[in-house]
Amino acid sequence: MTGKERYKRQITFEGIGEAGQKKLSEARVCIIGTGALGTIIANSLCRSGVGFLRLVDRDYIEETNLQRQTLFTEWDASENRPKAIAAADHLSKVNSEVQIEPIVDDANASNIERLIKDADLILDGVDNFETRFLINEACHKHKIRWIYGGAAASGGATMNFLQEDDAPCFRCLMPEMPEPGAYPTCNTAGVVNPITGIIASYETAEALKILTGAESVSRRYLAVDVWDNLSEYIDIEKNPDCPVCAHRRYETLDSPFSSYAAALCGQDSWQIVPENRRAADFDALSARLGRLGEVKTSKFLLRFRGDGVSFKLFPDGRAMIDEVKDEVAARKIYAEYIGQ
Amino acid sequence: MEIAFKFIGMTKSLVDGKAELTLDVPENCTVEESLGILGIDCRTTKQFHFAAVNDKKSELERILQPGDSVKVFPRSFGG
CATH class of the missing domain: 3.30.310 (TATA-Binding Protein)
Incomplete structure (x- = not known):
């Protein structure tokens, strides 16, 4: 199977073309979290021919994941296989041209810089704000672009953080990390799979635009709710006193790692x-x-x-x-x- | 003055499931005070992430003007 034939439909799309496809094939992307969002993102980027994918996840597969985590099977769940490994195994059969590196680990202050440093773009598939604060700080420190995505119940949101001088960072959007228990969880709120599919697809589309250098890369916050039929784009301004992007203080990243x-x-x-x-x-x-x-x-x-x-x-x-x-x-x- | 409110996703549960409503608020009312009239404590309510005024994320201390539109967003956490 030749690459050119495989990608014919997206090369024909004028937004990508031959030049864009070459950029995708040379791109290195790290997806942190390979659950509902991460599996859809990884699947799409792998099929799109992104040259290198690092898949990071600390978790193993359970039956309750199968409703929305699209790369996994009943056998994966019965064996409690690690998500990163199962996703990589599946995707290697989808597109053997893509180099896939599965990492079964928790993304934390001790390893986050190592995980992201050699990537062109980081995509968020995690389920907690602690890790997002870490990703934000590490990406700001190393000037690596990242895409936030979150979903629960029937709603979700996404935003690009492009490391531009006058652009906000995630801490401008969320100045304080919520205390554990201070926000609903998947357990209490539930989730329907169209919303994870939509948010992941928006993240993927923005990734393709960023990696190919498209001018239409979004700089706004997007919230979607599939049960209430709404999409809302909101402007987020840079906080001139933001500890991360204004003062370069990396409180989460620099906190001493302990058990x-x-x-x-x-x-x-x-x-x-x-x-x-x-x-x-x-x-x-x-x-x-x-x-x-x-x-x-x-x-x-x-x-x-x-x-x-x-x-x-x-x-x-x-x-x-x-x-x-x-x-x-x-x-x-x-x-x-x-x-x- | 009348202010239009829109509650996104899970924040609807803060106002008995209403997605949209209009509220008469006093002059010089802040975003936080207006939501307080609706019984929402922005500092402690789990579902509240931020409010946007006229499609721009707003400080809670911002004073509302006639015709302003306030949208209330939940935290989008899961992955």
Whole structure:
């Protein structure tokens, strides 16, 4: 299969043409979060012939993801495969010309700069504002353009952050990070798949425009609600006192990294990331935990269920603790079953 | 003076599910005060992200003028 034939329809489109297609083939894009938004973005950019895609996701696939996360199958869910790996496997069969790098990890202050530094563009598929604050700061620091996208219930929003001198950054749009619990979650608000498809498609369209140098790149905030039949474009001004884009203070990025816990959107789960990341000894843990309940291991994770406790442990020591109400309960299980 | 309000997505739940309404507000009323009349505390309400006046994101302290249109946006968080 020749590239020229594959991309014939979009090369014919005057907005892209031969020159635009060449730029796409040379572009490097990092998609952080390969859930509902990220799978649609990755699918479209892969089919469009973006030369390099880095797919970053900390999570594994569950049955409840299948309603909207378009690259995954029932088998992926039954095996609890990591999202980044499953997405990369699928896309490598769609377009073998694209170089795809899956990364199963949490994007956090210790690794975000490494994840984004060699990319031309970052696309947001994450489910929390903490990571978006980090992406915003890292992208501003390294002058890398990024596209925000978020969706819940029947509504969503997207905006480009282009690192232009007079343009706002995400912190101008959202001056303070909401406290955990201070905004609805996927659990409480739900989500219908047309809105994730629409927001992801807008993000993809803006990505294609940015990467090909189109003049029509949007500089406005777009909110859409598919149940209320509305699309609203809003102007966002740069905050002259913004800590990030006015004063270059990167408070989230520069905060010392330590062990932390995070509630996972759409699940009754908490992620525990230990301060010292080191390879988990699956064999030793399997032998110990096997006396307490059912243990299944693959090269991607160890699953434990028993004694009223359920969790998944990744090879780097990161764990997802299921069916717990709060961080304290999650940390207790981590300490008792996995160890410090 | 009359001000037109539009509530986007989840913010409709703050005004009994109404997508649009018109409110008579006093002179020199700020965006925050006008929403307060509707029972919305912009500083603590989970669903509230920001308000736009005439399609531009606004400071809560902005004083409304006759004919202004206020749109209230939720936080779009999920991915």
